[in-house]
Amino acid sequence: MRAELISIGDELLLGQTVNTNAAWMGERLAQIGVRLYQVSTITDEGDHILKALEEAEQRADLILLTGGLGPTKDDITKEVLCQYFNTELEMNNDVLAWIDNAFKRLGREMLEVNSLQAALPKAAKIVRNDRGTASGMWFEKNGKVFISMPGVPYEMKAMMKNDILPALQEKFNTTSLNQRTILTQGMGEGFLAKRIKDWEDRLRANGLSLAYLPSLGIVKLRVSAPSADQLGVFTQELYQLIPELIFGEGKDTLAKVVGELLIKSKATLATAESCTGGAISSAITSVPGASAYFNGAIVSYSNTAKTAELGVSEELLKTHGAVSEAVALQMVKGAAKSLESDYAISTTGIAGPDGGTEEKPVGTVWIGLRTPSSITARCFQLFGQRQQIVERSTMTALNLLRKAILIENGW
């Protein structure tokens, strides 16, 4: 079955807001077996909304609308819906009590415009909004379903997840897609595609599908299958094919996975960062509870800092240069010692745009790694602009660390 989304709001067309609702909606609908066929982003004008409803009704079985339900005068969706479905607004006392109560809890005064949000179309089944004052409205007409929701992503997503998606699945009796997203680090999209080509060909021949979702330093592989069994078989094969590249699934992050491994092995971590400028430390501390295993970081941007804080001798800097194996090794030794940590990672490289030479071009990054039993360093040539090189260095360093913890513990 086909769905369409009508996103209402001048702010989307003026470029003040990116329409992130559309991608979220498309993904969630696909998961319950509904195909999003078109998204129309339109102005707050009544005629425009009516026209978009007419057009969408011709093409789709399910029409979702977001936006235009706020308490201000600009937001006219509700009136337009009454016109389209030939109905009128009436005060809904349950909703009124809910809004009243929400304002009381917040200790804020309820204005008349707020109470008017409880005036809702008679013909609509009301979808409760737990996170705001604009209710959802579910209409049916000629066997087609129309659902109007607020445009605020936080409110819309809760309504979709809690009420609308389950109700749609029941009503249209669609089949949930079997899906898993496997997260990889260490190989670009193109090379990865080449590496898993045979597996991908067989997967497609068997009616499954695969999406490559690349972000900086990471490639996500989303596998969709008609049956859970097939999904299990093919993902297991993938794990056997590229075990060293896979670090997790779904919402995992490298920083989270590394944190879990450190907790499991009762070990601590420190970083010594030059070209990443604190980005690795930032990623690690973005995980709640990181203080259990992360002791800290030394961002040694100047050579003086490398010498004073990490014991990198001036001699070493002069002989090898700051971006060198010797310096990466000494940085990681220094960090493990001064921050009293079992593991340590270091980075020293050229993030650009300036500072590159023929011998060490922009993107040259040395990553040092200290484990309880070894100290090593590796050189990488990373692509991109300054921020991309920093991000790729961060992901590469975290994945090296992840693999080292696994080896160290024989996992």
Next chain:
Amino acid sequence: MRAELISIGDELLLGQTVNTNAAWMGERLAQIGVRLYQVSTITDEGDHILKALEEAEQRADLILLTGGLGPTKDDITKEVLCQYFNTELEMNNDVLAWIDNAFKRLGREMLEVNSLQAALPKAAKIVRNDRGTASGMWFEKNGKVFISMPGVPYEMKAMMKNDILPALQEKFNTTSLNQRTILTQGMGEGFLAKRIKDWEDRLRANGLSLAYLPSLGIVKLRVSAPSADQLGVFTQELYQLIPELIFGEGKDTLAKVVGELLIKSKATLATAESCTGGAISSAITSVPGASAYFNGAIVSYSNTAKTAELGVSEELLKTHGAVSEAVALQMVKGAAKSLESDYAISTTGIAGPDGGTEEKPVGTVWIGLRTPSSITARCFQLFGQRQQIVERSTMTALNLLRKAILIENGW
């Protein structure tokens, strides 16, 4: 005049990619006086593209298309355009030479699918793509303009900026909007709106418009005016009204502004970070050339690190707790000393979700500041989830530093 955008691509409807092109397009069109009236995101299917073209032609004077121009079989936009404009493909030798050359420069083999990208509709004026192999195509029909571009943002944006926007302005003789975006830090959107209410009312009464564009810790104020004179008058008034909140305009960032001030005053900087976990250091080093003034950071996540690296005594930690004025002050002293810097900032706080107490709830953040002539610390109560508190702390600290450098130098 009215414009519409047709975004072509299954990946947008499956939620694999967020349609950021649409917001960018809307903003740029508004700047040259063209109103984006609708965005239709559609599938890669020929019939769907034809239907979308027909509908858009009825509503708009300018129809922009993005996507569907890649070398793979899925991408059929070009054939559909030939059908719609009753024309046919012919090999364009200039474009072929350009593509051939691009592959040679990259040292990559040119495949037949790539050379086919030089086969372009006879009826179209070709828009050169400097960043890729898919050309833009400009068609005219019944006084309306249709422009097809690649969907890759990096390629599309270059074509729009360099060729298409200037050509549209000339052809339709539209008037550029006079616009300035003033960047503020230190006050939430609601309080800021209250503070500048009278000014905003007068601004609107004079036919100017104002958009609040909030992001974490920052509120951007975009002022649009019919004339450059009015824009100048009203923005100048704003500078007089909230001088302490404004840190820049347009594409400025706090880290960049702080960097420029440090270079101007020939001074150096260090950070000592606990709750921000390296985020301030990360922000500062995201600016190219930061090594000229940034010596480094000590992320003292553990108490041991605070003691060993920053000279925060165990006594002090026991008496006041890690999140305290005394510790913030000592951290900033320690960082300035060990990283030999003129200025230093420190953070110690509770980013959550755990660790809060009644006395020091989640969001309590002490920020220490050391200048060549003073050492101070201030306490902030910041809202949000863990990452939001980190981001707000970072912006708050950078703005405190900015103001301190100005005062220190009498600017």
